[in-house]
Amino acid sequence: MSLIGSLSVLFNFRIMLLGFYFIVLFVFTEIAFAKGDCPQNRKTKSAPTKILKIENPIPKNPLNIKAGKSLYQRKAKPIACKTCHGINGDGIGDSSFESNPMPRNFTCSEMMETLPDGQLFWIIKNGSKNTSMFAFSDLSDNEIWQLIHYIRQFAK
């Protein structure tokens, strides 16, 4: 093979390598996106100070976590939490429910650590104005605390 010939083979190989590099880069950014931003640009207001201080009063046992899971994944009315917050709690639910702001990414421990139990309770009970997070007024307080034990599991 002539010198020019082997140089052009080398050149083509480099172009292929570059193409491969971009494909890998693309796939990685897609995966990073699918997990939801962390921390997110949060729009929800703070609960009243008195409420913020309330800690989850029910025991964090397998029974309560399981009850929270079934509400989150299926039973909560009118729409189960997973529809917006995602099966894995990463804030990516059904695309038809995409919203601005995006639903909270519960897997983001950096953000979840800043949100006390009372805050989560207040928002599930009353909703968050100007976001698609509405008030779940059918849920009993006990059910909301069960949900909180469950959603806290995502950040571990």
Ligand code: HEC
């Ligand atoms: C229709 C979509 C939708 C559904 C259904 C939904 N959420 Fe949300 N949720 C959101 C959005 C949007 C936010 C606000 C994100 C923000 O403030 O940036 C949010 C925020 C939250 C927050 C965070 C509050 C804070 O202070 O940051 C909690 C906790 C929460 N949701 C729990 C739930 C639970 C539990 C359910 C089911 C019982 C549920 N959500 C169902 C869309 C939804």
